[in-house]
Amino acid sequence: MNHWLFKSEPSTWSWDDQVAKGDAGEEWNGVRNYQARNVMRQMKVGDRGFFYHSQDQKAVVGLVEVCAESHPDSTAADDKWDCVDIRALKPLPDPVTLAQVKDTPELADMALVRQSRLSVQPVRPEEWALICKMGGLAD
DNA sequence: GCCAACGTTGGC
DNA sequence: GCCAACGTTGGC
Numbered sequence: 262m263n264h265w266l267f268k269s270e271p272s273t274w275s276w277d278d279q280v281a282k283g284d285a286g287e288e289w290n291g292v293r294n295y296q297a298r299n300v301m302r303q304m305k306v307g308d309r310g311f312f313y314h315s316q317d318q319k320a321v322v323g324l325v326e327v328c329a330e331s332h333p334d335s336t337a338a339d340d341k342w343d344c345v346d347i348r349a350l351k352p353l354p355d356p357v358t359l360a361q362v363k364d365t366p367e368l369a370d371m372a373l374v375r376q377s378r379l380s381v382q383p384v385r386p387e388e389w390a391l392i393c394k395m396g397g398l399a400d
Numbered sequence: 401g402c403c404a405a406c407g408t409t410g411g412c
Numbered sequence: 413g414c415c416a417a418c419g420t421t422g423g424c
Contacts, residue, residue, distance in 0.1 A: 294407075296407095376405090377405080
């Protein structure tokens, strides 16, 4: 299983919005960046991801699961843009902030730090495990 | 509100 | 194909 990170501005689409969609999940649409699109094209059903709030909160706040593989983005005018569907799994008991990530040497190479503008990113297995632990989840 | 990083566009 | 101009994102 691979791991990912989905970044969103809470004022546009928040963790609460995602939770409200329940197990049916929702399209992660609106991405208009080739690199982020290409990351989504690699995703498989059942892969897990972090849900990250940018702007005010700047923290990983929950876990999501990919529930539909890459397909055309229903909000795109042309056929260049694809997206996956994700559903909320559970919140992190203790959201892991960007400051904490930056203060952790093992996480210094994360795309979240290195490439702050990329909205959909891959996460390494060891990064996944560590952030889950820091967030208060056994596994 | 500012600025750095970076992606896109358009002129040449 | 290069590069300057410009727009957007996101952290501070």
